[in-house]
Amino acid sequence: MTSSSRTFSQHTSLSSPNAPAVSAHNLTKRFGDLNVLKGVSLAVPEGSVTSIIGASGSGKSTLLRCMNLLERPDQGELAIADEAIRFTRNPQGDITGLDRGQLQRLRAKVAMVFQQFNLWPHLTVLGNVIEAPMRVKNRSRKEAVALGEHYLERVGMADRRDAYPAFLSGGQQQRVAIARALAMEPRILLFDEPTSALDPERVNEVLGVIRGLADEGRTMLMVTHEMHFAREVSDQLVYLDKGYIAAEGSPDEVFDDPCCQRFVAPAA
């Protein structure tokens, strides 16, 4: 790449080296009568990888989706990349203390990769990648294209930049989705079961890309069912059970913890 691309990859710039990139305190979330999160606290140190594991319905996707406010917690506090929010509700049920500007700023710093890829089918691969940098971060088209090409190269999809998503395999689509997230140059990358919708042969190409990002020292928070992978790449593992954190710590600690033995045993 050209010399200008070097600036793109400086992703680990820190404002305050010791503050965690994400810190959540006592988050609760209820859907109707269902208590999905019952007071979850979590800290993701800058430059580290945290994986959330747990059975279906344990609340792990909800927890992840709270991090970019696709779900709004009912209560608790969240500090993400210099934005701090304390969740309380006014009588109308709206969240107080969160204005639209803060929401946009926060979302521009937290990029998400979805289980179902969720690429925009009417835009080309490059179009998908440059959309948010142009519209949200006000990059010029030229800058956005340079960024986009850089990150498409990074995930090995540069040669398909003009293709539409419908012409790509699932693994290729997910790699484009990762490039789309990277092009926002986010402080934190969120992965929501990034390989669950892929057939087995395609899983490794996506895991390979994610492993590479982990090795670069990016801050990542990941929900996954790939136990081997989670154990291998994570600095921290969080085992969520019925809306509580049942175990957390280094991968080895969590895998050896009696409370999640039953869950991780087949993989360990």
Next chain:
Amino acid sequence: MDFSWLSDPFYQEYLWQGFVNTLWLLLVSAVGGQLLAVGVALARLRGPRPLAWFAAAFSSVIRGTPLLVQLFFFYYGVGHLLEGVPGLRETWIWPLMRDPFFFGAVTFICSVGAYSGEVIRGAMLSVPPGELEAGRAFGLSGRQVLVRLWLPRAIQLCLPTLTGEMILLLKSIPLVSTIALMDLLQAANIIRDETFLVYEPLLLIAGIYLATTVVLTATLRLVEINFPGMRPRSRRWLPVR
């Protein structure tokens, strides 16, 4: 079969006029109607309660009454009422108010707005929510999600149906011959009255409608095929079995 009247320049002029008026009315109604349709769909899905209610009522009334009745309603009813408005005769709007083309266009715009509005509303509801969620997750505003993601995707999904709506519109246009607008049917009527030939002029304009429909279908199919992001199998001229 006697087509000797075709060589008469007066009849040629009628037919040409009729053809041009038909196409103009089609174009104006299609463009205006689709814009209204997007408005109707948005009002029903995202509008404040009273506006959503009004849009729903509009759709029901337009779709629940005959097009010919609507045309008469606008031309005779509203047109007549407007004559009573003091001072209107002196404004620039007045010549428009005397023009059957204006009332035809208003009627068809409302009709397309109501029918296509429901089609577009349905298509908007069938855009996978994850795509819009991805837009929000990346910080796009509600308006950006709508303009950049939601509407283009909805239109992509319902293009074939909208093509059908446009063909129906083309074939509704002969109704305006009843309000003294020189469209193709009106031209045929005049030729019939003067030559006492019933079938020949009708056959001719039927052929013209058919040819126009074929061209219209092919054009819109071309738009469909070239719409960004169409699935590979939708890009063929003929549907894949």
